[in-house]
Amino acid sequence: MSKSSRGKPGHTKSFEGLQGHLLIVEYLGTPYSGWQQQPGKVTVQETIEKVLAKLWKRPISAQASGRTDTGVHALGQPVSFQAPRLHNASVLTRALNANLPFTIRVRRARLVPPEFHARFDALGKTYHYHILNEPVGSAFLIDRCWHLPRPLDLAVMRRAAKLLVGKHDFASFTSNPGYERETTVRTVKKLTLSKRGAMIHVSITADGFLYRMVRNIVGGLVKVGQGRISVEQFKAARDACNRSAAPASAPACGLYLAKVYYPKIPS
Numbered sequence: 001m002s003k004s005s006r007g008k009p010g011h012t013k014s015f016e017g018l019q020g021h022l023l024i025v026e027y028l029g030t031p032y033s034g035w036q037q038q039p040g041k042v043t044v045q046e047t048i049e050k051v052l053a054k055l056w057k058r059p060i061s062a063q064a065s066g067r068t069d070t071g072v073h074a075l076g077q078p079v080s081f082q083a084p085r086l087h088n089a090s091v092l093t094r095a096l097n098a099n100l101p102f103t104i105r106v107r108r109a110r111l112v113p114p115e116f117h118a119r120f121d122a123l124g125k126t127y128h129y130h131i132l133n134e135p136v137g138s139a140f141l142i143d144r145c146w147h148l149p150r151p152l153d154l155a156v157m158r159r160a161a162k163l164l165v166g167k168h169d170f171a172s173f174t175s176n177p178g179y180e181r182e183t184t185v186r187t188v189k190k191l192t193l194s195k196r197g198a199m200i201h202v203s204i205t206a207d208g209f210l211y212r213m214v215r216n217i218v219g220g221l222v223k224v225g226q227g228r229i230s231v232e233q234f235k236a237a238r239d240a241c242n243r244s245a246a247p248a249s250a251p252a253c254g255l256y257l258a259k260v261y262y263p264k265i266p267s
Contacts, residue, residue, distance in 0.1 A: 015114035019085040021092070022078060022112045022265070023048075025064075028103040029073040029252070030143045036067045044068070044104060048079065051099045056083050065118045065125065065260040069212070071143070071252035075128070076107065078260050080118035085111070112265050121262055124189065126205040127214045128256040131222070134198035145199070146218075146254040152225035154195055160224040160234045161191045164217060171241040173217050174210035175249065184210055184241070193221070203258070216243075218250040 025048070033041035037049075045062060052060040062081045068074060087095060089109045096106045130145035132138065137147035164170075171184040190205040202218055220237065223229045229237075229247065237246040 015082055017084060018082040018114045020080065020082055020112040020114040020116045021109065022080050022116060022118065023062075023096070023109050024107045025074060025077045025079050026105045026107050027074050027077065028144075029068060029071045031101075031103055032070070034068055034070045034072070035064050035077070044074075044077075047101065047104060048096075051096055052081065052083070054099060055095055056086060058083075063118050065122050066209070066257075068255075068257055069252050072255045072257070073144070074257040076259050077257050078118040078122075078262075080112070080116055082114045116265060118260075121265075122260050123263060124205060124207045124261045125209060125257065126190075126203060126259040126261075127209070128258045129202040129204075129214060129218045129250065130254045130256070131200040131202070131218075132198055133195075133200050143253050146222075146251050148222065150226065152200065152222065153227065154193060154200065154225065156231060157221045157225040158193050160221055160231045161193060163231070163235050163238060164188050165191050168238065169241050170210055170213055170238075172237050172239075172243055172246040173213050173220065175212040175216065175243065177211035181210070186210065186213070191217075212249055215249045215252065215255055216246060218254070220247045222250065223247040 027044055031042065032044050035044045037043050037046045045064065048062050049060060052062060060081050060083050062079050065078045068077070086092070089111060093106050093109045100106070132141055132145045132147045133152050135149050165188050167185065167187045169185050174184055186206050186208050188204060188206045190203070192203050194201045202221070204214055204217065220234055224231060224234050
């Protein structure tokens with residue numbers, strides 16, 4: 001690989017003397033105003049970058065595979081950065097976790113080529129969404145799932161979910177991100193709903209996700225499960241390609257970024 005690569009599409013950046021680092025990070029989103037740095041707010045990115053600056057004694061920019069909103073959690077958020085080599089992967093993992101708050105954990109770290117970028121090199125992602133479907137919610141899960149006290153019809157929700165698998169225009173299931181998008185077409189490779197005890201687990205894998213796409217899909221599936229809209233109406237909402245045609249979004253507390261997929265990364 002060359003010693004320069006993209007910092008953003010269309011840009012090049014010199015990595016002379018720098019080592020690429022990849023962290024797989026787990027975090028509880030409740031205390032944070034999302035991933036991305038924001039003035040006057042505590043974010044996951046800011047918290048991690050402060051620790052990196054402490055270890056390297058210089059400012060370091062950390063890039064995630066994508067932004068997560070306020071209150072959204074991560075089981076496996078890839079974070080990449082370039083810095084002079086300081087520690088091997090295992091020592092770096094321990095050093096980071098010793099300085100990070102307990103709501104952010106580095107599950108593992110590895111050294112990668114400096115050209116690697118957690119966002120631009122991603123091929124797809126899997127998100128999970130948790131719904132606690134029982135009459136009385138749990139005090140210990142209040143910010144980690146969506147509590148719905150009335151029974152949901154899981155069979156009919158699965159019928160509706162099948163309508164989203166494959167390549168579709170998901171304009172009805174994305175909120176306005178505040179910037180222009182080239183396309184709202186995405187390919188959903190897998191969308192499953194399972195139940196263990198009172199917890200309904202939604203898992204969705206796609207080649208990419210639009211702003212609030214998973215939360216909007218779950219919001220629509222719940223309306224089907226509640227009998228408020230039919231499967232046919234859900235399909236009509238999909239085909240309308242208009243956000244106003246689909247039901248309201250599910251809350252952030254039940255959403256987890258589970259896994260991000262990459263081509264084989266050379267050492």
